Amino acid sequence: xxxxxxxxxxxxxxxxxxxxxxxxxxxxxxxxxxxxxxxxxxxxxxxxxxxxxxxxxxxxxxxxxxxxxxxxxxxxxxxxxxxxxxxxxxxxxxxxxxxxxxxxxxxxxxxxxxxxxxxxxxxxxxxxxxxxxxxxxxxxxxxxxxxxxxxxxxxxxxxxxxxxxxxxxxxxxxxxxxxxxxxxxxxxxxxxxxxxxxxxxxxxxxxxxxxxxxxxxxxxxxxxxxxxxxxxxxxxxxxxxxxxxxxxxxxxxxxxxxxxxxxxxxxxxxxxxxxxxxxxxxxxxxxxxxxxxxxxxxxxxxxxxxxxxxxxxxxxxxxxxxxxxxxxxxxxxxxxxxxxxxxxxxxxxxxxxxxxxxxxxxxxxxxxxxxxxxxxxxxxxxxxxxxxxxxxxxxxxxx
Numbered sequence: 001x002x003x004x005x006x007x008x009x010x011x012x013x014x015x016x017x018x019x020x021x022x023x024x025x026x027x028x029x030x031x032x033x034x035x036x037x038x039x040x041x042x043x044x045x046x047x048x049x050x051x052x053x054x055x056x057x058x059x060x061x062x063x064x065x066x067x068x069x070x071x072x073x074x075x076x077x078x079x080x081x082x083x084x085x086x087x088x089x090x091x092x093x094x095x096x097x098x099x100x101x102x103x104x105x106x107x108x109x110x111x112x113x114x115x116x117x118x119x120x121x122x123x124x125x126x127x128x129x130x131x132x133x134x135x136x137x138x139x140x141x142x143x144x145x146x147x148x149x150x151x152x153x154x155x156x157x158x159x160x161x162x163x164x165x166x167x168x169x170x171x172x173x174x175x176x177x178x179x180x181x182x183x184x185x186x187x188x189x190x191x192x193x194x195x196x197x198x199x200x201x202x203x204x205x206x207x208x209x210x211x212x213x214x215x216x217x218x219x220x221x222x223x224x225x226x227x228x229x230x231x232x233x234x235x236x237x238x239x240x241x242x243x244x245x246x247x248x249x250x251x252x253x254x255x256x257x258x259x260x261x262x263x264x265x266x267x268x269x270x271x272x273x274x275x276x277x278x279x280x281x282x283x284x285x286x287x288x289x290x291x292x293x294x295x296x297x298x299x300x301x302x303x304x305x306x307x308x309x310x311x312x313x314x315x316x317x318x319x320x321x322x323x324x325x326x327x328x329x330x331x332x333x334x335x336x337x338x339x340x341x342x343x344x345x346x347x348x349x350x351x352x353x354x355x356x357x358x359x360x361x362x363x364x365x366x367x368x369x370x371x372x373x374x375x376x377x378x379x380x381x382x383x384x385x386x387x388x389x390x391x392x393x394x395x396x397x398x399x
Contacts, residue, residue, distance in 0.1 A: 092117060101125070109133060113140050121147040128388045131156040141165050145172075153388045159185070166190050176201065176387035179210050188213040197222035197252075199395060201384050217246045222395065224254025225281055247271045254279040254396045259322035262329060266296050273303035278330075279396045282316040282323055296329075305334045313341040313397070315377070324359045331360050337367040343377035 035043075091114040100123050107130040115137075123129075126148045136144075136159060145151065151169055155176040159165075167175065168191040175192075176199040179185045187210060189195065195217045200210055214220070250272045255265060257280055269275065312330050317323055331340065342356070353374045357363075362372060386395035 097121075104128070106130070107132065112136075113144075115140065123148045123151075125150055127152045129154050130388075131159050133158040135160040138165055142168070145169055153390060155384070155387045157384070164188055167192060170194065173197070173390060174387055175199070176384060177210055178384065184211065186211045186213065188215065189217050190215045192217045193219065195220055197395070198224075199384075199387055200225060214246055218249065220246050220249055222252040223250050224252075224279065224396065225256050226254070227256055248274055250274070251276045252279075252394055252396065253277070254281065256281045256283050257326065258283055259320065259326040262326050263295055265326075266302060266329075269302050269304055274308050275304040276308055277311045277313070277394065277397075278309060279313045279315060280326070282314065282318070302333075305330075307336060309334050310336055310338045311341070312337065312339075313343070315343045317342045317344050318346075319344070319356065319359075324356070328360050331362060331365050331370070333366055334370075335366045337365070337370040340370055340372050342372075342374045344374055345377065348374045348376050 090111055092108065092111045094117045097117065100121075103123055103126050105128040106123070106126060109130075109132040112135045121140075121144050127150055129144075129148060129151060134156075145154070145167060148169070149171070151172055153174040153176075154167075154169075154172060157176075157178040159179070164186045166188045170191075171194055172192050173194050173196050175187075175189070175195065175197070177185070177187055178201045189198070189212075193216070196219055198212065198214075198217075198220065199222070200212070212226070251274060253269075253272055253275055255268070255278075257265060259282060265280075269278075309330075312327075312334065314323070314327050317327070327340075327342070330337070344352075356374065357372065360372075386392045386398060389395075392398060
């Protein structure tokens, strides 16, 4: 519930006095109670949650109004230390769903979802849902999303999923998934006609923990960060030379790379012909990064590099040879680039920038309009913060 101010301006016509008390005084003394329920519910919804709850003590009528008011409630069921991983977790009590019909925002943390409350899962007004460190079966997961008829954004972190988690939602616009458990998580987007972005904030424990399968998401525009591993990004009915329809709509894509997987990255970029922005987050080298991917063939150019890719951002850039070679390829082959940005660990100065320009062969760039920017970056971007904020057009471009 947002803390907003509601101002009511009241005007009363002149009334004759009677025994020193005006009709205006009599009416105004309890004017609030004479307002229609719809207006009172709006007033309560604009109050802080605690103050709105206190309003129910005024009268039986206010108690009824409080129960029917849309709520922004963060529900944290946490009977133990969040970092304690002992099993079993405490089950979610059915009583928490008494206000389910009026919730706008909900967060469930550090608990399990028992099968007994399956029939209680109905959130007709819910727009934002977060699941943090919970255990849930795929049947329950499906029933939960099916009961959210207005859901716009969904985030789950450290979710123990029993089986494949399938997403079908006619209203969902944003999904965020983080997983650090040893058990691999498979997320299948079966039917999401309004889905615009899928954010996969990486874990510091395991790079390779989520497999994403997309069946139907015709409006998907923003995707990542992903590893350049084709087996972890699966689209039904596609091959490296034939993009599925949803891949043709992706305009912003983020990948993680050590700099050794250039050919793997290029092979994946073939799947996104209309890509406009590419973010590369350089990471620590891993032996798994050494793969025998097909070499780039200039006779079969990548469509997005020829006609659409206008911006490339290299994050966590240190300037190692493998990183420079990786970045140089885009400088020399992306023909419509407008901007190339480097977020550098450490300080940037005129000498270091000039040195990098030489290594990158900026003078030989494929796009004569391309501008280059180097800036210092001392902290990692937290992509989780933008999952529910649908006003952010490009979550990877945020500081």
